[in-house]
Amino acid sequence: MSIIVKMRKQNAVWWQRSAEPDRYGKFSYATPVEIECRWDDAVIEFLDSKGQTKSSKSVVYPDRILSVGDMLREGEIESDEPADPTTLLTTAEIMRFDKTPNIKATETLYTVYL
Numbered sequence: 001m002s003i004i005v006k007m008r009k010q011n012a013v014w015w016q017r018s019a020e021p022d023r024y025g026k027f028s029y030a031t032p033v034e035i036e037c038r039w040d041d042a043v044i045e046f047l048d049s050k051g052q053t054k055s056s057k058s059v060v061y062p063d064r065i066l067s068v069g070d071m072l073r074e075g076e077i078e079s080d081e082p083a084d085p086t087t088l089l090t091t092a093e094i095m096r097f098d099k100t101p102n103i104k105a106t107e108t109l110y111t112v113y114l
Helices: none
Strands: 010-015 033-040 045-047 053-055 059-062 071-074 096-101 108-113
Touching (some): 010 059
Antiparallel strands (some): 010 071, 096 108
C-alpha cells in the first residue's frame, strides 16, 4: 500500500456541483457522498484559476477527482444531510484542484484548496 493511500485516514462529505446554474443563477448539487481523505486545516496561499492570489483555510487530499465549485465538509455523512450544502456553516467551496502523479505515474495525489 502506497503512502498516498495510507495517508487518507479521515472522511469528508462531498457535494458535486451541477455544471450549469439554473435560470436564477443558482447551482444545484448532487446527493452527498462520503469520501476518504486527509484533511489539514492550514492557511496556504495559492493562485486560483484567474491567477489571483487566494488563501485557503484547509487543504484536503481526497481519494478521487473533484472540481472547483464542489463543496466539502469534514466528517462522516449524516442521515439528515441537506441537499444544498450552502445552508451549512461547516461546508467550504473548492477553490482549486491539483493532481500530481508519483514518479512511475502509477498513482496520483489529488489536492484541493478550500
